[in-house]
Amino acid sequence: MAKAKRDDVAVTVLDKDGLGDFIKNLRKSGYQVFGPRRDSDAVIYDLIDGADDLPAGWGSEQKGGHYRLRRRDDGALFGYGLGPQGWKRQLYPPRQKLFAATRKEGGGFTLAPPAPPDPPMAFIGVRACELAAIARQAKVFGDRDFADPGYQRRLAEALIVAVQCGEALDTCFCASMGTGPEVKAGFDVKLTELIDESRHVFVAEAGTPRGAKLLKAAKPASPADIKAAAQVVKNAEIQQKHLDPAAARALAANPEHPRWDQVAARCLTCGNCTMVCPTCFCTTVEDVTDLKGDNAERWRKWDSCFTTDFSYIHGGAVRTEARSRYRQWITHKLSTWVDQFDETGCVGCGRCITWCPVGIDITEEAAAITGQGRN
Template identity: 45%
Template sequence: MASEPGFLPRDGLDRLIEALRRDGREVIGPRVRDGAIVYAPIAAAADLPAGVRDAQSPGAYALHAVSPDERLFAWANGPQALKPLVFVPHELLWSSRNDGADGPQFTAAEPAARPTAVIGVRACDLAALALQDRHFLREPYPDPAYRARRDALFLVAVHCTHQADTCFCASTGDGPEAESGFDLALHEIDDGFIVAAGSDAGAAVLAGLDLAAADQARMDEARAGVEAAAAAQSRSLPSRDLRPTLLERLESPQWDAVAERCLSCGNCTAVCPTCFCNAEVNEATIDGRENGHYRQWDSCFTSGHSYLHGIVIRSETRARYRQWLTHKLAHWHDQYGRSGCVGCGRCISWCPVGIDLTAEVAALAGEGTA
């Protein structure tokens, strides 16, 4: 995989997109849709959000245009991550059909995935994908549908140079520069992109682009942009291991304080790139002959998630918020070897009442008031 970073002029990005498509991949990238930046199929660099900036704060997200000639990736994450591409919101697991005499016949869903290249992946979302991998690909029973989609992904990271007010990835160690988990990585600078390979597949694509080596001045510009993004982050978590802080404060009045504001809507878990709670449901045809058994996204903020034999175990918002925060920031260390938070800040921006996870943790730790 040994290859030196190359320089791709700004007007040459279509060459990269075409190289990715040449192997039969669908190319997905960031696009502006319904007032947000989301992943969607792209045909050319012209489909990317040129000159678009985001403004994010607790409970608020907005886009504004600067200039059509401005950078393509000068914004922080929108509501999506890679999660919907590998752990889909609603998927068939198995189906049954009953034609009468022979009784019901059961058929398992066959995993299938189209090769897909994703441009614009950020460091925090690569870290989140690694956590999803630890959950869904655990031996001895890896999830076959997840594996099929995961193996079909070709990831083009973009190192962050513009952070949102809600970002805190520097404190979790998950950004703003992508260090692993990508096939190619781009540093966007004024006149183009520095392109580096992170896998053999990425090195093959990079070699086909036949780029000139990136000079030292451009490398220095790229490094300065990432360092500025890290230094500009104003939010943080006090520690990367919050198990003692949270588990010693399970009866803190702070849980009551946050419950007075929390709507138990589940927005935070929907936009979180690492949450994986799900439910299984049956969907039958009107004549009852056919039935599909589906897995769909769920949230620990719903009453059904803690329903057990006629009892909702966590019937109050206080218990649901505590379950979410302590599981993600404390118990994930025992399950996956690290916290489940990658510092993307989505749960802060997309909370309808602007609850700030970092402020809640600070209050619990006695470092401030949420």
């Protein structure tokens, strides 16, 4: 995603066909286009061929340990809330080859870097919280001494089409975390879906010259359209869940709170929260060889701090108990992440609540442990 230049801002309106052409153009210019698509019982972010793949008329019902698709009474393309996983799947794939090593004749081996990169990606339907998550991961993968060149390249090349939420899920708390629902930065094009009796259109605003170019042929938006778009996002500000990020900083100072035992009694340490969290970045590596042992590869795989092996040092694991592992996860997310990167590791998307099999709620746990009197 290229840097924004405000004087290039163009606000336009696309109808459904216009959006279809927009996607078609992206594909024509060589992008792999990823967007929301219904796949059996969920809406996931996947390769799409065109606007017809978008989950028209599908909504979702989400709460602790609960995700159900439901039909909406409108034909909204972006009314499904959030998919199970954010865009880290595309930007930081679950399995990445780091290198291949081949034995040389006469001893030693050569190391080959991974295969040449795939074509650039375009993301359709990135929510405000997801944009924030992308920015946070970008910091992890390049803020300090070392950068992950793969992540940085994929992100730099990616074309980001953000979409503003028109309503919040029961699990959303982006407003508390200051990451949404309004899309403010980090996009090439920002869409706001407008549906009423007379029309179904998308107010499309460019955030970068690249975005502006894509919208060149589109019809300019009227002041009324722009006003309507602003109203849509207001609706999404009404959220049920709240988290006080400043208070949650105190998690690190409460390593012996009795609540850790209570939450550990429910936590299955399955690691679902870490897999669906759009900022969780931990990985492990796997070394593989062929049968002859002449060719070896090293793969990087998503990992979870909920596994015992995660903290292994010679002799054994450091965090053997569920309480220590849950504590590590939430404390890192809400407290020590701030020490590391000057911002919180939680963007308020609520995925960890939805996809926790036992419905553990990060907002409740943070409040209980930092003594905010909620339970």
